[in-house]
Amino acid sequence: xxxxxxxxxxxxxxxxxxxxxxxxxxxxxxxxxxxxxxxxxxxxxxxxxxxxxxxxxxxxxxxxxxxxxxxxxxxxxxxxxxxxxxxxxxxxxxxxxxxxxxxxxxxxxxxxxxxxxxxxxxxxxxxxxxxxxxxxxxxxxxxxxxxxxxxxxxxxxxxxxxxxxxxxxxxxxxxxxxxxxxxxxxxxxxxxxxxxxxxxxxxxxxxxxxxxxxxxxxxxxxxxxxxx
Numbered sequence: 377x378x379x380x381x382x383x384x385x386x387x388x389x390x391x392x393x394x395x396x397x398x399x400x401x402x403x404x405x406x407x408x409x410x411x412x413x414x415x416x417x418x419x420x421x422x423x424x425x426x427x428x429x430x431x432x433x434x435x436x437x438x439x440x441x442x443x444x445x446x447x448x449x450x451x452x453x454x455x456x457x458x459x460x461x462x463x464x465x466x467x468x469x470x471x472x473x474x475x476x477x478x479x480x481x482x483x484x485x486x487x488x489x490x491x492x493x494x495x496x497x498x499x500x501x502x503x504x505x506x507x508x509x510x511x512x513x514x515x516x517x518x519x520x521x522x523x524x525x526x527x528x529x530x531x532x533x534x535x536x537x538x539x540x541x542x543x544x545x546x547x548x549x550x551x552x553x554x555x556x557x558x559x560x561x562x563x564x565x566x567x568x569x570x571x572x573x574x575x576x577x578x579x580x581x582x583x584x585x586x587x588x589x590x591x592x593x594x595x596x597x598x599x600x601x602x603x604x
Contacts, residue, residue, distance in 0.1 A: 377504045385504060389511025396519035396572075397579045401487040405479050406520060407568035411531070414538040416524030417517060418469075419476055419483075422461050424513030426483050430454050431497040431509035438498050450493050455484045471541040488516060519575065526571050531562035 395401045405423075410416040433453055434441070441449050462480045465473040473480070483489060492512050497505040525535055533552035540546055550556075561567045 377501070377507065381504060382507060385507045386511045389508065389513075389515040390518070391515070393512075394515040394519065394579075395488045395491075395512055396516050396523075397576050399488075399491070401491060402516065403572075405482065405486065406516075406523065407565065407572065409476065409479050410520055410524040410527055410568060410571075411563045412528040412537045413521055413524040414472075414536055414542065415475060416520035418472055418542070419479055420513070420517035420520040422465070422480060423483055423486065423488065423516060424510060426454065426457050426461060427489055427492060427509035427513040428506050429457055429509075430489060430493060431505040432502050433457075434493050434497045435500060435502040435505035441498075446498065447490075447494075450490060450498075451484065454489055454493070458484045469542060472538070475538065475541070488512065523568070523571055523575060526575075527562045527567055530559050531567065532556075532558045 389395075393399060396406055402423075405419055409419050430450075430453060434450060458481060461483070462473075465476070465480055492509060496508045500508070528534060528537060529551065533556035534548040534550055536546075537548040539548060562571070
């Protein structure tokens with residue numbers, strides 16, 4: 377895997393083909409668990425681990441998996457790894473495990489995981505497939521972090537609520553003071569849709585502005601020799 381391919385995988389996963397903002401995959405966990413930054417990022421990191429290991433495993437075994445039964449085999453491999461992650465959360469992060477609940481096992485059926493396995497890992501080498509899984513996962517993580525932080529901040533005026541479930545002794549950051557009444561809509565399901573819509577709109581606006589700047593630079597470069 378050369379540096380150029382690594383950059384392409386990183387750019388696609390983190391921005392160009394971002395699973396949460398471009399492909400619009402995995403909406404169930406994105407909307408349901410993003411009530412706080414800690415919950416959202418924790419589930420996102422669990423998904424990163426699953427995607428990286430599953431992509432590596434399937435890319436390594438792709439030549440031995442019959443095409444006709446590839447989907448059941450992919451799901452079986454994903455389910456086995458998700459079970460291990462679920463048991464690890466239960467053993468070492470039990471309080472967080474109780475909060476995330478069913479959404480850890482549901483990584484098995486997450487469209488992001490299965491889509492990257494089918495679209496990339498089943499057709500490429502193990503190293504680039506692992507990088508693809510990592511970058512797509514981290515693309516999801518930053519979307520979850522922004523979405524969860526935004527909803528938590530507006531909804532309760534805090535950031536990193538529940539961090540003590542991961543690092544005992546730490547506490548949430550109270551940004552608006554203890555008198556902040558909160559905005560309930562932000563942490564309810566409709567607030568998740570509104571917040572995601574704002575993120576997608578901002579993402580598209582940034583891409584549009586970047587495209588306009590690129591066209592302007594291209595036009596200037598084309599006009600310079602003519603003017604000379």
